[in-house]
Structures are given as C-alpha cells and as structure tokens.
Amino acid sequence: MVSGAILQMKEEAKKMKLKPISVALHLDHGDSYELCVSAIKNGFSSVMIDASHLSYNENIKLTKKVVNFAHKYKVTVEGELGVLAGVEDDVSATEHIYTRPEEVEDFVKKTGVDSLAIAVGTSHGAYKFKPGQEAKIRLDILKAIEKRLKNFPIVLHGASSIPQEALEKINKYGGKMESAIGIDPKQVRAAAKTAVCKVNIDSDSRITMTASLREVLSQSPEIFDPRTYLAKVREDLMKMYMKKNVEVLGCGKKISK
Ligand SMILES: [Zn+2]
CATH class of the missing domain: 3.40.50.720 (NAD(P)-binding Rossmann-like Domain)
Known part of the structure; x- marks a missing residue:
C-alpha cells in the first residue's frame, strides 16, 4: 500500500539524516x-x-x-x-460559468471544505485561447469572493501560461503543436497576491518536459539511456518550477507581497 511505502521512505530518510520537507x-x-x-x-x-x-x-x-x-x-x-472552460484529462467544458460570489460563504459553511477552487476566467489544458483572444482573469470576481471568505484558501486551476519558447522548441524538433496561448503570468501574479494559495499549472509542466525531451533526443541521438536524457528533462522542469515559484507565485524570498 502507498501509505506503507510512505512510512518506509520516512524511515529511510531518517536513517540517512535527511531534513524533512513538507510534501x-x-x-x-x-x-x-x-x-x-x-x-x-x-x-x-x-x-x-x-x-x-x-x-x-x-x-x-x-x-x-x-x-x-x-x-x-x-x-x-x-x-x-463554478465551471472552467477547456479540456484536461477527463475534465472538459466548453464554456466558463463564473463562480458566483454570493454562493461561496454558504457553500464553504455547508460542506466544511478546506479550500475552494473557483472559476474566474482561467481555462484547462494547453489550448486555452487562440492567438488574438484575450485571456483574462476576472480579478473583480476573485476580490469579491475574497471579501466574503476572509483568509480562506482559494485555488486557481488552468493557470498555465503556455511558454512560447517551449512550444516553438517542440515544433522545431519534430512535434506538431498548434499555436496556443495561456494566461499572462502578470495576471497570475496579481491573483497570487490575493487569497489564492494554490495555482495549477500542469500544461506548462507537460509542454516544458516535452520540449526538453525532444531537444535532447534530437541533439544527442546516440543517447539511449533514460537516466541520461531524463536527467536533462528533470533539470529543465526544475528550472521552470523555480522561476514560476519566484516570479509568478511570489513564493521566493526575492518577491515581497
Ligand atoms: Zn483542474
């Protein structure tokens, strides 16, 4: 069972005197x-x-x-x-149904949830918006919700920015992705300054990882060991997360609220 595996890992970490991290x-x-x-x-x-x-x-x-x-x-x-537009795995919807601020207190009170995902204009998946379309987080709705739910953790799904350099890299090295744009990181930064405390950016991870993998396999075709090519992929993914944490989510020491 997974819980058994977690306990075992904790024991191993203790033996190796590794510092505990919150995961x-x-x-x-x-x-x-x-x-x-x-x-x-x-x-x-x-x-x-x-x-x-x-x-x-x-x-x-x-x-x-x-x-x-x-x-x-x-x-x-x-x-x-509220319902987010877009497609992510089995979750799909064609239209946004924005969260109604007047419902949030009642919902939280009646359900006892610890955090609430809301729909304020973000969208699931890589193909959120076509170039030329405006991707807009409705900060007005977000702030109205924050006002009603004081200090309550809010979650934003579908907040990937779809890094264009990664998308170009995918297509340069044999991929076939159509043009797509995501949420402007400045808008996510503004949202992260409110009660938003978790931001889901899975598409950015998938695109960054695919771009890195295509590049390394294409540039070093002699490599056949996954441990070697995935090491580079992991490094690129880590860099992307670190950059996001500091510049977009404001979790690093460099950014103050
Ligand atoms: Zn989601």
Whole structure:
C-alpha cells in the first residue's frame, strides 16, 4: 500500500539524516466519493472532489460526504464552485460559468471544505485561447469572493501560461503543436497576491518536459539511456518550477507581497 511505502521512505530518510520537507500528496479532480475514499485509504494527504458539474445542492451533498470521511483521517478537501472552460484529462467544458460570489460563504459553511477552487476566467489544458483572444482573469470576481471568505484558501486551476519558447522548441524538433496561448503570468501574479494559495499549472509542466525531451533526443541521438536524457528533462522542469515559484507565485524570498 502507498501509505506503507510512505512510512518506509520516512524511515529511510531518517536513517540517512535527511531534513524533512513538507510534501502533500493531492488527488486532483476526484469525480466520485469512492475515488476520494480510495485515495485517502492509500495515503493521500489531500483530495479534491470536483462536483462542479452537478447542481448547487448536489455539489454540496457530495462534497460534504467526502469532507466527513476525509476529516476523520485529517485529510484536507478542496471543493469547486463554478465551471472552467477547456479540456484536461477527463475534465472538459466548453464554456466558463463564473463562480458566483454570493454562493461561496454558504457553500464553504455547508460542506466544511478546506479550500475552494473557483472559476474566474482561467481555462484547462494547453489550448486555452487562440492567438488574438484575450485571456483574462476576472480579478473583480476573485476580490469579491475574497471579501466574503476572509483568509480562506482559494485555488486557481488552468493557470498555465503556455511558454512560447517551449512550444516553438517542440515544433522545431519534430512535434506538431498548434499555436496556443495561456494566461499572462502578470495576471497570475496579481491573483497570487490575493487569497489564492494554490495555482495549477500542469500544461506548462507537460509542454516544458516535452520540449526538453525532444531537444535532447534530437541533439544527442546516440543517447539511449533514460537516466541520461531524463536527467536533462528533470533539470529543465526544475528550472521552470523555480522561476514560476519566484516570479509568478511570489513564493521566493526575492518577491515581497
Ligand atoms: Zn483542474
């Protein structure tokens, strides 16, 4: 079981005198009570129940059921109100349905969630917007929500910026990605200064990793050992995360709020 593996890793780290770091193992877009329960039983420290496609009352009912189970195991729960446009794995919607600020207090109170994902104009997946289209985070809605939920953790999904240099690199080295644009990092920076405390940027990770992999395999065709070419890929991914943490999310020491 995963939880057993985690305990074993903790023991190993202790033996090696490694400093403990805080890591959360989070289930993204859990779509059923059963899936969330399974993740919790297998050692996840945090789960998301995404019932945003259901009616308001059904969303409350399912989210509350997950919260009741999760909190028994001290596992935190992220809920979602409003619907994000875009496609990510099995999650897809054609239109934005912005979160209604007047519903958030009631939702949080009735469900007992620990954090709330909201829809304020971000979008899932790599092909969020076509060039020329304006990608806009509705800071006005975000601030109205923040006002109603004082000091409550807000989550932004679909906040990738789709780095153009990585996209160009993918196509330069044999890939076939259509042009796509993401959310301007300045807008994510502005959002990160509010109650937003978790920002999901999976598409940026996927694009950065693919670009790096295509480049290294193309430039060094003699390499066949995954340990060698993935080392370079990991390094590029790490650099991207470090840059984002400091410049966009404001988590580094260099940026003050
Ligand atoms: Zn998402």
